[in-house]
Amino acid sequence: APGECWLDRERGTVHAWLPEGGERAPVEVSLLAEPLLVLDGCSDVEVRGLTFATTRGEAFTARGIDGLVVEDCVFQRTGTRALVVDGNSAHVRRCTFTDIGGTGVDLTGGDRRTLTPSGSSIEDCTFQRCGRVLRTYQPCIHLHGVGHQVLHNELAFHPHIALVFEGNDHRIEANFVHDVVLETGDAGAFYTGRDWTSHGNVIAGNVFADVPGSDARYQNGVYLDDMASGITVERNLFVRCNWGMLVGGGRDLVLRGNAFAACGRAMYFDARGVGWMHKEIVDPETSTLRRRLAAMPIEQEPWRSRFPTLQGYLTDRFGRPVNGLVAGTLLLGTEFGKIDDRECVREEGTATVEMRAEELRANCDRWLVVVQRKRVTIGAFAVGPVGPRAR
Numbered sequence: 001a002p003g004e005c006w007l008d009r010e011r012g013t014v015h016a017w018l019p020e021g022g023e024r025a026p027v028e029v030s031l032l033a034e035p036l037l038v039l040d041g042c043s044d045v046e047v048r049g050l051t052f053a054t055t056r057g058e059a060f061t062a063r064g065i066d067g068l069v070v071e072d073c074v075f076q077r078t079g080t081r082a083l084v085v086d087g088n089s090a091h092v093r094r095c096t097f098t099d100i101g102g103t104g105v106d107l108t109g110g111d112r113r114t115l116t117p118s119g120s121s122i123e124d125c126t127f128q129r130c131g132r133v134l135r136t137y138q139p140c141i142h143l144h145g146v147g148h149q150v151l152h153n154e155l156a157f158h159p160h161i162a163l164v165f166e167g168n169d170h171r172i173e174a175n176f177v178h179d180v181v182l183e184t185g186d187a188g189a190f191y192t193g194r195d196w197t198s199h200g201n202v203i204a205g206n207v208f209a210d211v212p213g214s215d216a217r218y219q220n221g222v223y224l225d226d227m228a229s230g231i232t233v234e235r236n237l238f239v240r241c242n243w244g245m246l247v248g249g250g251r252d253l254v255l256r257g258n259a260f261a262a263c264g265r266a267m268y269f270d271a272r273g274v275g276w277m278h279k280e281i282v283d284p285e286t287s288t289l290r291r292r293l294a295a296m297p298i299e300q301e302p303w304r305s306r307f308p309t310l311q312g313y314l315t316d317r318f319g320r321p322v323n324g325l326v327a328g329t330l331l332l333g334t335e336f337g338k339i340d341d342r343e344c345v346r347e348e349g350t351a352t353v354e355m356r357a358e359e360l361r362a363n364c365d366r367w368l369v370v371v372q373r374k375r376v377t378i379g380a381f382a383v384g385p386v387g388p389r390a391r
Contacts, residue, residue, distance in 0.1 A: 001017065002018070004016075004017055028054050028077075030054045030056045032056060032057065033056040034057055035058040035060060035061040036055055039065055039068070040063055040064060042068075043066045043067050044066075044067040045062075045065065045067065046069040046071070047069065048069070048073070049072050050073050051073070052076075052078070052082070053076045053078075054076075057078070059075050060083045062090070063084075064086065065086070065090060066088050066089060067089045068089070068091070069093070070083065072094050075097045075098070075100065076096075077099050078099075078102075079133060080101045080103075080134065081101075081102045081104075081106055081138075082102075082104050085106070087108075088110065088118045088119055091120065092105055092122045092123070093121075093125070094125065094388070096125065096127075098128050098129060099132050101131075101134060103138045103140070104127045104130045104140040105140070105141050106142045107144070107145075108145050109144075115168060115306060116147075117169060118145055118146060120149070121148065121150070122148070122149070122150045124153065124388040126388055127162075128156050129158070131159050135184075137164075138160070139163050139164045140163060142163075142165075143166065144167055146168045149171045150170070151173050152385075152389050153387070154177075154178075155178075156176075156177070156178050157179050158179075158181070161184075161188060161189065161191045163191070164191050165191075165192050166198070168199055168200040168201065171201075173203075174205045174384075175207075176372060176387035177190070177211075177221075178207075178209040178210050180211060181212075181213065181220075186217065187223065188221060188223025188225075188245075189241075190203060190223070192223075192225065192231070193227075193228050193248065194226040195227075196289055197229075197307075198229060199229065199231070199306070199307040200307070201230070201232070203234075204233075204235050205234075205236065205383055205384075206236045207384070208236065208238045208239070209240060209241075210241075211240075212240075213242035213264075215242070218246060219241075219242045219243070220241065220242065220243045220246040221241040221245060222236070223245070223248075224245070224246070225246075226248045226277065227250045229251040229313075231250070231254075233254070233255045234256040235257045235258065235381075235383060236258045236259075236383070237259050237367070238258065238259070240263065241263045241264070242263070243263065244260045244267055244337075245268075247324075249270050249271050249319075249320075249340075250324075251313065251321055251322045251324070252322070252323045253321070253323075253324050255269075255324075255325065255329075256327045258328075258329055259329075259332065261332040261360065261363070261364050261367070262332070262334065263333075264335075265335050266329060266334050267326070268337050269321065269326065269339045269340065270340045271344075273319030273321070275340075281319060293314075298310040317344065320343075321340075323344070324341075324346065325346050326347045327346075328348075329350045330351050330353065330378065331350065331353070332378070333360040336350060351380075353378075370384070371383060372385060372387045
């Protein structure tokens with residue numbers, strides 16, 4: 001049909017039927033599987049105003065770097081990941097990532113054993129249609145290490161998870177995330193999981209919109225999976241999400257001042273560590289959680305002072321969601337949901353605003369337009385602006 005092509009593998013040829021008017025447009029074929037640009041062991045490099053496009057592999061790889069600026073660049077039509085950075089003091093600003101085969105930005109840096117931050121950031125970028133070829137576990141942004149900042153980005157039109165974070169002390173703030181988790185279940189727009197030591201991470205002031213799904217498939221705005229612990233989720237707005245948050249039994253979790261409008265439910269804070277997952281955490285030889293806990297020097301400084309409660313994870317109410325807090329939740333046309341263990345998880349200050357269905361629909365649309373350029377106040381809740389700042 002017009003707009004389609006067919007690969008004849010035996011003859012090594014491609015047969016293409018160009019769409020109407022296609023004979024007047026250039027035809028591009030990607031051949032190179034190696035990165036278009038490679039930096040290895042470099043310091044203080046600035047890359048500005050370049051377009052990286054039409055490659056079968058990665059676009060730009062920087063490893064062992066100390067000091068990198070990538071500004072005002074365009075990444076499009078890659079076969080796998082667009083930008084892979086391993087190092088410190090890396091800053092990605094005002095870049096666009098469109099039709100990326102896999103992950104948009106894969107960022108590694110900092111030192112977990114010493115909790116030394118990377119000093120790296122991703123700011124004012126737009127990500128659309130990442131995961132074009134590799135449909136799952138290839139997010140727009142993937143964070144590893146310590147101390148990255150993800151600020152004022154737009155992450156949109158993705159089949160699976162939009163952002164995955166691992167490690168400590170990441171700040172993920174004022175991003176606009178919409179139309180993600182479109183083809184998959186058991187997933188969230190923002191995701192982390194199966195690590196008791198993921199302390200110090202903050203998800204704040206983001207807007208999550210149009211994350212569809214069903215209760216049977218577990219699609220969520222924020223998904224703290226399989227006992228992920230020590231994370232703060234505050235001042236976020238969830239609009240038309242299947243569930244706002246699914247919290248998988250973790251400890252030392254603070255869910256504070258979040259608003260949920262026209263969602264299926266605000267949250268489910270479960271206690272899987274004493275339920276179906278208990279058998280997965282009791283054996284230190286087979287438990288991923290216990291193996292990751294043992295790998296971190298939690299009894300030494302700075303871990304001992306920064307995250308003192310980790311000392312009691314194996315002895316104090318083992319498996320239960322200890323020190324959980326759900327505070328200041330605002331519900332608009334949304335049911336609260338469920339907290340399994342109310343002895344360990346404290347709920348306080350939940351407020352419900354009654355609103356007619358047609359009024360709620362109109363307000364949701366208005367908030368999503370306005371919040372991208374200025375602050376929106378809903379009762380005592382305020383958020384914005386989110387997404388890339390005006391250029």
